[in-house]
Amino acid sequence: xxxxxxxxxxxxxxxxxxxxxxxxxxxxxxxxxxxxxxxxxxxxxxxxxxxxxxxxxxxxxxxxxxxxxxxxxxxxxxxxxxxxxxxxxxxxxxxxxxxxxxxxxxxxxxxxxxxxxxxxxxxxxxxxx
Numbered sequence: 001x002x003x004x005x006x007x008x009x010x011x012x013x014x015x016x017x018x019x020x021x022x023x024x025x026x027x028x029x030x031x032x033x034x035x036x037x038x039x040x041x042x043x044x045x046x047x048x049x050x051x052x053x054x055x056x057x058x059x060x061x062x063x064x065x066x067x068x069x070x071x072x073x074x075x076x077x078x079x080x081x082x083x084x085x086x087x088x089x090x091x092x093x094x095x096x097x098x099x100x101x102x103x104x105x106x107x108x109x110x111x112x113x114x115x116x117x118x119x120x121x122x123x124x125x126x127x128x129x
Contacts, residue, residue: 003119005029005047006112009039009054009067010083015103019053022105027119028112036062043071049078050116053099053108056084056092068095079115081108 006028010016013034020030031047033039037060043049052071056064068080072094082092085101092098096115099108 003027003029004050004116005031007031007033007039007042007049007052007054009033009036009052009058009064011035011055011058011060019103019105019108022109023112026109029119035060036064036067039067040070043067043074049075051079051081051112053081053083053112055101056082056087065092065095068092081111081115 006023008016008020008023008030010019011034016032016034020032023030031042031049033042035058039054040062043052052067054064054067058064064082064084068082071078071080079097080095081097081099082095083099083101083103089098097111099111
């Protein structure tokens with residue numbers, strides 16, 4: 001059994017690279033998308049995804065809230081974390097959690113672990129996209 005998989009959708013390359021590297025360092029398998037359309041393609045690909053972390057405001061016509069809605073439509077139990085510097089937790093529905101930007105990596109890691117557990121935990125809640 002492999003590490004739990006996180007879909008990370010963030011349009012800022014340096015931020016996405018830093019987050020993905022951090023999440024990999026703590027043991028998660030990370031799929032990366034540079035915008036909402038790419039995130040939709042990955043969600044629709046059938047890959048196993050345990051949790052999605054997404055920015056809200058991105059170019060390309062699909063924002064993080066739309067991604068959260070699509071993810072929940074495909075797999076209602078898959079946790080979604082929405083991240084933004086321009087909104088609040090009350091505006092993040094249907095996401096499960098909100099993380100304010102700028103990212104605080106230990107706080108994001110703790111939030112992810114609370115939602116899906118340790119990266120190598122045996123009772124994985126792996127969901128097919």
